[in-house]
Amino acid sequence: MYYFIDFSNSGEFSIYLLTPEQGTDIVAMNSGDAIFISYKDTSNQDVSTTDFSEKGVSDMTDNEKQKENYDPNKIKLTPDDDFCGLPPKQYHEMKRRKKSRKRPNLIWKHYFNFRQMDHFPRSGFINYGAAKKMHSDQALCPETLSQHSFGAVALLQQIRDRYGKKIDKSILDRAILFMQYHDLGETENGDIPDNPLRDPDADNKEYACLKRRLKYSKRKLRKQIxxxxxxxxxxxxxxxxxxxxxxxxxxxxxxxxxxxxGLIYESSGHYGILHSKYNHYVSEGEEKIAEIMGSETLVDIFAASLVIHQHNCYYYDIFYKILKAAVIDVRGEWFDQWKSKKARLLAL
Incomplete structure (x- = not known):
């Protein structure tokens, strides 16, 4: 047996007795504007009823106005989606309200997972000694994954603003979105050095972690990232x-x-070198690059690595020009004997 209680704007209410059906328990469900009550007669006997005398009570069954004789202690509220006898329009409105109530918590949960990158320092700057853990000098504080992601996004935004006519804006926007999350998968195993000593299964581990971290994001975003x-x-x-x-x-x-x-660290007087006492992951490739560059500084080796591995990329020339401008601005000059060094690097 079901009752529909409808509240009007004036404060009056109407109770409608709906078609009796077999239920399991007495359940009250609140859609926001109305309450639905389901009652089961476990004795299989008629439920005794009395007439309503309250103003505003109407009967949809053309029977006498009735009052349910039940135990209020057996009524329980439930978040169940199955609202008995609810018209499709009201049902979808109820679903919308329920989803709306979840949004703040989902935003927080996603934000919490996203900000886990704040706790993980980038390994390269520590390994090269340009920055150390828990150092009193703020210039030596290691960069976190969050700061790196922010830097990459800021860089792409500048490129979009300055070179927007040369590069498809939709692809740039896609890259900007992705780079916010690209290292989120490192928040369980830490930053992994990107050199020949890198764990061959690192990408799979990062993917699994990234999937967990995106658990509370919108399905569309999670799927895209x-x-x-x-x-x-x-x-x-x-x-x-x-x-x-x-x-x-x-x-x-x-x-x-x-x-x-790395150049920003240099500008504070902290260069970072390949064979620092903190670097336990020196690869043969890095050794060869240091030999060709005639330098062990982090910037020299990272810049040479960019040329070796990314020179075939679309729009490489734009990023190369930015690199050159930055090096000259900080150091006052470009790499010496660069033409011959570049040829040797590309031959590796």
């Missing part, structure tokens, strides 16, 4: 032109941001 993460780490020769441009812009922004950050 996870898809783009795979593209970001995929062999570029297997990608469509649009995906390749997206991937290249992200890679270039990721690598150039690290070099520019």
């Amino acid at each position: 996870l898809r783009d993460f795979k593209i970001y780490n995929q062999n570029p020769d297997t990608l469509s032109v649009e995906d390749r441009i997206f991937r290249d812009l992200c890679k270039l922004a990721d690598k150039l941001d690290a070099i520019l950050r």
